[in-house]
Amino acid sequence: MIFKNLSIDCVIFGFRDNKLNVLLWQPEPEIVKKLLILNDVYLEFKEIYENNPALKSDKHWGLIGMHLPVEEDLNDYTKKILEMATGLQNIYLKQFQTFGGINRIPHTRVLTVAYYALINPEYHDLKLSPVAKAVKWFDIDNLPDVAYDAKDIISHALKTLREEAKYHPVGFHLLPDKFTLNELQTLYEVILGKTLDTRNFRKKILNMNLLMDTGEKQKHVAHRAAKLFSFDMEMYNKLREEGLNFSI
Amino acid sequence: MIFKNLSIDCVIFGFRDNKLNVLLWQPEPEIVKKLLILNDVYLEFKEIYENNPALKSDKHWGLIGMHLPVEEDLNDYTKKILEMATGLQNIYLKQFQTFGGINRIPHTRVLTVAYYALINPEYHDLKLSPVAKAVKWFDIDNLPDVAYDAKDIISHALKTLREEAKYHPVGFHLLPDKFTLNELQTLYEVILGKTLDTRNFRKKILNMNLLMDTGEKQKHVAHRAAKLFSFDMEMYNKLREEGLNFSI
DNA sequence: CCAAAAGTGTTAGACCTACACCCATGA
DNA sequence: TCATGGGTGTAGGTCTAACACTTTTGG
Numbered sequence: 001m002i003f004k005n006l007s008i009d010c011v012i013f014g015f016r017d018n019k020l021n022v023l024l025w026q027p028e029p030e031i032v033k034k035l036l037i038l039n040d041v042y043l044e045f046k047e048i049y050e051n052n053p054a055l056k057s058d059k060h061w062g063l064i065g066m067h068l069p070v071e072e073d074l075n076d077y078t079k080k081i082l083e084m085a086t087g088l089q090n091i092y093l094k095q096f097q098t099f100g101g102i103n104r105i106p107h108t109r110v111l112t113v114a115y116y117a118l119i120n121p122e123y124h125d126l127k128l129s130p131v132a133k134a135v136k137w138f139d140i141d142n143l144p145d146v147a148y149d150a151k152d153i154i155s156h157a158l159k160t161l162r163e164e165a166k167y168h169p170v171g172f173h174l175l176p177d178k179f180t181l182n183e184l185q186t187l188y189e190v191i192l193g194k195t196l197d198t199r200n201f202r203k204k205i206l207n208m209n210l211l212m213d214t215g216e217k218q219k220h221v222a223h224r225a226a227k228l229f230s231f232d233m234e235m236y237n238k239l240r241e242e243g244l245n246f247s248i
Numbered sequence: 249m250i251f252k253n254l255s256i257d258c259v260i261f262g263f264r265d266n267k268l269n270v271l272l273w274q275p276e277p278e279i280v281k282k283l284l285i286l287n288d289v290y291l292e293f294k295e296i297y298e299n300n301p302a303l304k305s306d307k308h309w310g311l312i313g314m315h316l317p318v319e320e321d322l323n324d325y326t327k328k329i330l331e332m333a334t335g336l337q338n339i340y341l342k343q344f345q346t347f348g349g350i351n352r353i354p355h356t357r358v359l360t361v362a363y364y365a366l367i368n369p370e371y372h373d374l375k376l377s378p379v380a381k382a383v384k385w386f387d388i389d390n391l392p393d394v395a396y397d398a399k400d401i402i403s404h405a406l407k408t409l410r411e412e413a414k415y416h417p418v419g420f421h422l423l424p425d426k427f428t429l430n431e432l433q434t435l436y437e438v439i440l441g442k443t444l445d446t447r448n449f450r451k452k453i454l455n456m457n458l459l460m461d462t463g464e465k466q467k468h469v470a471h472r473a474a475k476l477f478s479f480d481m482e483m484y485n486k487l488r489e490e491g492l493n494f495s496i
Numbered sequence: 497c498c499a500a501a502a503g504t505g506t507t508a509g510a511c512c513t514a515c516a517c518c519c520a521t522g523a
Numbered sequence: 524t525c526a527t528g529g530g531t532g533t534a535g536g537t538c539t540a541a542c543a544c545t546t547t548t549g550g
Binding site for chain 4: 428429430446447450466469470471472473474475
């Protein structure tokens, strides 16, 4: 049994080509069917699906999400949805808002608990996901037509992420294990929406003792190769707890 | 019609006797009945009520909240609940988390959208509320027995409030319109859980240009009378947007 | 050797911290 | 006049902001 009036949506952020992207899906009938069978909720879901023509449109994309089964824990089930959609485990995930407007979805009343997730698209293996064919990254400044109030949800997620990134070192989840200082700087410029001074940025970051020099360097680049850093989990967890001021 | 598996809970914070307090209620049958009739949802609510013996206990207190009527907007309805419970309008209110654990409430599955509110107890008129007799302030470090997972919800609310207070000037909602710098300092000491240096606190606060000297002073106090300040709404809104570092 | 990005240091000003005494008031 | 809390200044250290050139690499 699922809650017909309660769904979960995930705004999955990734950092690609120096831009923030969001992972959206387009529910194709075959894929939806597969998903539903996997979850033993076919009939109920089918009803919801049939009653929502927008879900079948091939012009509209949607946030990755589902209705919550009655017997599932809210947070745990969201993790399952994410694993299914990305093939990744241990994703950074944050519940940020529950949307409960009256007319957000026509002809029915559904509340949506919204989460955002931060992943590194490099590690995201579309082939591992049963919904692979319908999943695609979109530049956050260039979203397609999107179902219902997904745009609101995305912009709210972005606002919350920006706020969080000011004071907590969350941005790292969007990078590969090894990254250059310039990649990190660009990421923060994109998240915070302003340009940063390179020298000051480096000083500040390195002073936090958050980064470890891996000893490796970039390879095959047509310019001086940059050092690769990874981040120190222990310090990361400490700074996450304490908070920090990143509003450079 | 109400959502039987979706409720709203409000953690209402007030600042009394130099301590953070929470407003809790004890649903007495008469009062519950009144509430239910007011909301035209008597029968459904009665069923929920009858099936939850904990709600009738006179040992347990609960957060102020109700199930959401299907035709009501989530945020708007929460405001209504608050107005009903406190007699106040325009309360500072923040949705901070939706609780969706499987066994949070025995024998039934209810998800709860939780909010916290900040009010100044001075202005809170119990007589204006239809649930007046059952409502009481409790010191946050000295809570009574509480229904279900209310303790979790309260401690989560407190954590979120602390986090918010570090970077946004929200504490002011807990004070009367006119207050002394020492009241403000004590409030921040309580919220942040540490003592602050008086001289440094004053310098920092006054430098923000957030406070206006009302020209008035305390009266009838057995010591030098302190200046009364109010705060500048314009600057307040600016600082709320921008964020600030209050982690003194 | 050229293009492209990596990497680096200094200075002036702002802000933070630590710290101790006199002042105004009512009882 | 005393008890109580209100109110103030300074100095040293740390952090921030602004700013331009040299280094390394592959093509």
